[in-house]
Amino acid sequence: xxxxxxxxxxxxxxxxxxxxxxxxxxxxxxxxxxxxxxxxxxxxxxxxxxxxxxxxxxxxxxxxxxxxxxxxxxxxxxxxxxxxxxxxxxxxxxxxxxxxxxxxxxxxxxxxxxxxxxxxxxxxxxxxxxxxxxxxxxxxxxxxxxxxxxxxxxxxxxxxxxxxxxxxxxxxxxxxxxxxxxxxxxxxxxxxxxxxxxxxxxxxxxxxxxxxxxxxxxxxxxxxxxxxxxxxxxxxxxxxxxxxxxxxxxxxxxxxxxxxxxxxxxxxxxxxxxxxxxxxxxxxxxxxx
Amino acid sequence: xxxxxxxxxxxxxxxxxxxxxxxxxxxxxxxxxxxxxxxxxxxxxxxxxxxxxxxxxxxxxxxxxxxxxxxxxxxxxxxxxxxxxxxxxxxxxxxxxxxxxxxxxxxxxxxxxxxxxxxxxxxxxxxxxxxxxxxxxxxxxxxxxxxxxxxxxxxxxxxxxxxxxxxxxxxxxxxxxxxxxxxxxxxxxxxxxxxxxxxxxxxxxxxxxxxxxxxxxxxxxxxxxxxxxxxxxxxxxxxxxxxxxxxxxxxxxxxxxxxxxxxxxxxxxxxxxxxxxxxxxxxxxxxxx
Numbered sequence: 001x002x003x004x005x006x007x008x009x010x011x012x013x014x015x016x017x018x019x020x021x022x023x024x025x026x027x028x029x030x031x032x033x034x035x036x037x038x039x040x041x042x043x044x045x046x047x048x049x050x051x052x053x054x055x056x057x058x059x060x061x062x063x064x065x066x067x068x069x070x071x072x073x074x075x076x077x078x079x080x081x082x083x084x085x086x087x088x089x090x091x092x093x094x095x096x097x098x099x100x101x102x103x104x105x106x107x108x109x110x111x112x113x114x115x116x117x118x119x120x121x122x123x124x125x126x127x128x129x130x131x132x133x134x135x136x137x138x139x140x141x142x143x144x145x146x147x148x149x150x151x152x153x154x155x156x157x158x159x160x161x162x163x164x165x166x167x168x169x170x171x172x173x174x175x176x177x178x179x180x181x182x183x184x185x186x187x188x189x190x191x192x193x194x195x196x197x198x199x200x201x202x203x204x205x206x207x208x209x210x211x212x213x214x215x216x217x218x219x220x221x222x223x224x225x226x227x228x229x230x231x232x233x234x235x236x237x238x239x240x241x242x243x244x245x246x247x248x249x250x251x252x253x254x255x256x257x258x259x260x261x262x263x264x265x266x267x268x269x270x271x272x273x274x275x276x277x278x279x280x281x282x283x284x285x286x287x288x289x
Numbered sequence: 290x291x292x293x294x295x296x297x298x299x300x301x302x303x304x305x306x307x308x309x310x311x312x313x314x315x316x317x318x319x320x321x322x323x324x325x326x327x328x329x330x331x332x333x334x335x336x337x338x339x340x341x342x343x344x345x346x347x348x349x350x351x352x353x354x355x356x357x358x359x360x361x362x363x364x365x366x367x368x369x370x371x372x373x374x375x376x377x378x379x380x381x382x383x384x385x386x387x388x389x390x391x392x393x394x395x396x397x398x399x400x401x402x403x404x405x406x407x408x409x410x411x412x413x414x415x416x417x418x419x420x421x422x423x424x425x426x427x428x429x430x431x432x433x434x435x436x437x438x439x440x441x442x443x444x445x446x447x448x449x450x451x452x453x454x455x456x457x458x459x460x461x462x463x464x465x466x467x468x469x470x471x472x473x474x475x476x477x478x479x480x481x482x483x484x485x486x487x488x489x490x491x492x493x494x495x496x497x498x499x500x501x502x503x504x505x506x507x508x509x510x511x512x513x514x515x516x517x518x519x520x521x522x523x524x525x526x527x528x529x530x531x532x533x534x535x536x537x538x539x540x541x542x543x544x545x546x547x548x549x550x551x552x553x554x555x556x557x558x559x560x561x562x563x564x565x566x567x568x569x570x571x572x573x574x575x576x577x578x
Contacts, residue, residue: 161450161566163483194452197509198560207510207559214505214564220486221496270496271487275503277450277566 019231020054021087022224025061028126031213031280032153036065039121039151044068049120051110051142052076052128056084056103060091062124063103072120074108081105110138115145123152129199130156130182130192136202143203148287153280154200157217158193161277166269170262174232177250177259178241185244193279200283211282219274228274229267233260308520309343310376311513314350317415320502320569321442325354328410328440333357338409340399340431341365341417345373345392349380351413352392361409363397370394399427404434412441418488419445419471419481425491432492437576442569443489446506447482450566455558459551463521466539466548467530474533482568489570500571508563517563518556522549 025033040046046069050059053073063071075081084105092101108114110128123142129135142152159179164171179190189195197212219228235241236256245251251259266272314322329335335358339348342362352360364370373394381390397403399417412431418424431441448468453460468479478484486501508517524530525545534540540548555561 158452158564161452161564163447163450163480163566163568165480165483165487191452191454194454194562194564197562198454201560210509212507212509212562214507214566216503216505216566218501218503218568220499220501271490273483273486273501273568275447275450275483275566275568277452277503277505277564279452279507279562279564 019228021057022227023058023126025058025065027217028058028278029062029124029153029155030215031155031282032062032122032124033065035151035153035282036062036122040066040069043121045070046122047120048072048122048124049074049113049115049142049145051108051113051123051125051138052131053084053105054080054127056081056088056105058126059084059124060088060103067102069102071103072115073103073105074110074113075105076107076109078107081107111141113141113145117144118147118150119145121147121150123150125154127156129154129196130159130190131186131188133187135189135192135195136199139199139203139205143205143283143285146285148285150285152283152285154196154283155215155278155280156189156192156196158277158279159190161193163273163275164266165271165273166266168262168266170258171266173255174236174259174262177245178232180250181241181244185248193277196279196281200281205283206286209284209286213280213282215278215280217276217278220272222270225267225272225274229263233263236260236263308517310346311516312347312415314347314354316506317347317567318351318413318442318444319504320444320571321351321411321413322354324440324442324571325351325411329355329358332410334359335411336409337361337411337413338363338402338404338431338434340397340402340412340414340427342373342394343369343416345377345394347415348373348413349377349392356391358391360392361404362392362394363399363402364394365396365398367396370396400430402430402434406433407436407439408434410436410439412439414443416445418443418485419448419479420475420477422476424478424481424484425488428488428492428494432494432572432574435574437574439574441572441574443485443572444504444567444569445478445481445485447566447568448479450482452562452564453555454560454562455555457551457555459547460555462544463525463548463551466534467521469539470530470533474537482566485568485570489572494572495575498573498575502569502571504567504569506565506567509561511559514556514561514563518552522552525549525552 046066048071050073053059053075056073059073123146132138146152162175182188182190200210242256335355337360339362342348342364345362348362412435421427435441451464471477471479489499525548531545
């Protein structure tokens with residue numbers, strides 16, 4: 001996505017968001033949890049910015065690890081922010097004792113964050129940089145609004161590192177095309193996870209300020225299989241991915257149907273597994289940086 | 290590796306083991322740590338079996354999370370067990386307060402464990418099943434020696450899910466050949482990580498007894514880059530991988546040299562990253578299973 005685009009609000013529909021809403025701190029930001037717990041011990045009034053909060057489920061579950069702190073969650077898309085506010089309210093109503101009341105959602109551009117230098121103790125971003133064509137500029141902006149001594153924690157999937165069992169031909173074709181759409185049409189990177197260290201260094205960070213790790217997502221229970229396969233079936237049949245494939249001549253309606261059938265056959269197999277690798281980088285902002 | 294082979298002792302030399310000795314519970318068995326802590330709270334005298342302990346560094350670091358418990362660590366290779374005992378003794382001498390004095394090493398075959406049914410509370414195995422040609426039989430044996438109500442925790446890399454930045458041509462050739470050697474010569478699986486659920490079910494486990502997750506290894510600091518690139522340079526030049534590639538006609542000496550040069554060039558690049566996905570499965574042995 002280039003700096004003058006906002007295809008998130010137009011391209012992401014409810015069926016796309018199904019997988020996004022499955023994401024929580026526990027399955028999608030495990031490395032940040034002990035850092036937040038540790039920082040909140042010495043500084044209960046911790047402040048965190050979440051950039052590209054999307055439907056906000058990672059943000060609100062992270063906020064519970066800093067109950068006296070304050071979290072600001074931003075996204076470019078007003079559409080997805082209204083969904084995030086609605087989900088957070090539902091969550092608070094369903095579980096008042098565990099609701100994250102300390103989260104404020106607001107519209108903002110990752111390339112031009114509307115905050116003063118050195119505002120936040122922690123700045124987090126999950127699965128956002130990989131959609132940008134100049135991710136190092138967004139990282140530089142995230143570092144700017146981080147306090148000296150603070151932490152920037154970012155993560156992105158390495159979509160090319162996706163594993164399927166069984167490896168049905170239709171799934172492998174789907175994998176090839178979803179990476180092509182990501183790279184050639186949407187202007188993102190299907191290999192974001194492995195590039196985070198290089199993006200951070202391009203943003204001006206020294207190697208010794210960075211801790212890089214790799215984690216992942218796995219889908220294999222009946223519920224997880226249904227969630228991930230239905231998400232992608234919908235994106236192929238009624239969502240923007242199928243539309244793009246047809247418009248760009250990357251797939252025929254018959255091929256789209258074959259991919260949908262493969263996703264459904266995979267979902268129906270009880271011992272099926274779908275894994276995806278996720279790169280993680282934690283940057284310590286030095287007092288002089 | 291078939292049931293009548295033991296190529297581990299002959300194929301694994303000191304330079305191979307460099308990467309193996311880097312492995313600890315913290316970087317290679319993160320999902321088991323909270324389980325051990327939780328179990329040791331209610332049962333301080335917890336017993337654990339580690340199958341395929343190798344040089345034992347994961348085993349001894351896991352043992353520290355169950356300080357009053359007892360750990361039995363087995364491997365097929367007497368050669369690597371003597372290395373494990375020596376490393377454990379060095380570790381104990383260097384850090385007496387943190388040494389894992391509760392670990393016993395012994396020689397055993399994963400296909401025929403010399404223990405009675407229902408002996409251990411926890412049975413663990415890291416990066417071993419993927420080397421076997423009948424991993425489900427080893428899993429069935431691990432389940433046999435686990436107490437009803439106990440846990441079997443296994444993990445294996447999905448070697449095909451390896452990411453390099455930068456993607457030097459010599460590295461991609463190396464990746465292709467190392468997977469080929471693993472699959473076609475050694476009789477293992479280069480896609481073990483994604484198959485663990487299916488292997489567990491083939492061993493007689495119900496899907497609802499399994500929790501499947503995905504984690505990973507990342508190499509990007511100067512020390513990590515040197516460790517992983519030197520390990521593989523040595524395996525290509527003086528180790529069994531290079532010898533196998535030449536013997537099987539899979540690579541020429543010039544191609545081996547190109548791969549070594551690529552590994553060194555990758556190592557020298559400050560923003561380089563190497564990630565590998567690891568599949569994890571935790572099986573709860575039911576009282577009736």
